[in-house]
Amino acid sequence: MTQSGLRLEQIRISLHGAVMIALDESVAPGEVLSVMGPSGAGKSTLLAAISGTLAPQFRLEGRIWLDGTDLTGRPTEARRIGILFQDELLFPHMSVGANVAFGLPAHIKGSKARRARVAEALADVGLDGFADRAPDTLSGGQRARAALVRMLLAEPCALLLDEAFTRLDADLRDQIRDLVFGEARKRGLPVVQVTHDQGDAAAAGGRILRLGSRG
Numbered sequence: 001m002t003q004s005g006l007r008l009e010q011i012r013i014s015l016h017g018a019v020m021i022a023l024d025e026s027v028a029p030g031e032v033l034s035v036m037g038p039s040g041a042g043k044s045t046l047l048a049a050i051s052g053t054l055a056p057q058f059r060l061e062g063r064i065w066l067d068g069t070d071l072t073g074r075p076t077e078a079r080r081i082g083i084l085f086q087d088e089l090l091f092p093h094m095s096v097g098a099n100v101a102f103g104l105p106a107h108i109k110g111s112k113a114r115r116a117r118v119a120e121a122l123a124d125v126g127l128d129g130f131a132d133r134a135p136d137t138l139s140g141g142q143r144a145r146a147a148l149v150r151m152l153l154a155e156p157c158a159l160l161l162d163e164a165f166t167r168l169d170a171d172l173r174d175q176i177r178d179l180v181f182g183e184a185r186k187r188g189l190p191v192v193q194v195t196h197d198q199g200d201a202a203a204a205g206g207r208i209l210r211l212g213s214r215g
Contacts, residue, residue: 082156097131
């Protein structure tokens with residue numbers, strides 16, 4: 001398997017013997033696949049299967065490939081898949097810089113080098129000088145940017161968005177999703193986003209996969 005990007009090969013996800021999801025999709029580097037459908041259709045279940053966090057009561061058939069590597073049996077931490085949720089999940093007792101540093105890969109050695117990389121990454125998204133700030137002093141857009149930086153610093157090879165823009169107001173929503181989709185294109189990351197919002201899908205500019213209401 002040498003294909004780059006994300007490949008969901010003959011995926012079937014069942015719960016108590018009933019098939020919730022059946023699909024066969026490929027997402028090219030820099031492309032966004034928007035997954036839409038009513039509550040209970042299995043949208044977040046699909047993301048869990050891709051990320052390796054599928055609950056044990058579900059049965060997964062098929063293979064999940066990323067840049068030619070079969071991820072199907074790998075643990076979450078070995079998949080190199082970044083995830084953004086609607087909640088930023090920043091640790092309130094830690095500074096913005098310390099939160100972001102959680103994403104740093106182990107190959108960046110030494111506290112000075114790691115602090116410099118965090119400062120550089122924050123500056124790249126308009127948060128220059130924010131490393132020592134507390135998360136509760138940030139606006140919603142600033143928190144979303146910090147969460148994005150933390151995820152990107154982990155050097156993911158694919159990106160999952162689970163209603164990532166839902167809590168943002170309209171103007172901020174446009175700004176943050178442009179930033180997220182722009183970074184994904186720049187880095188050549190295949191993206192799967194789950195959303196209820198047609199505007200999110202339109203902003204992504206990619207294909208739309210509509211799931212039914214079974215399950």
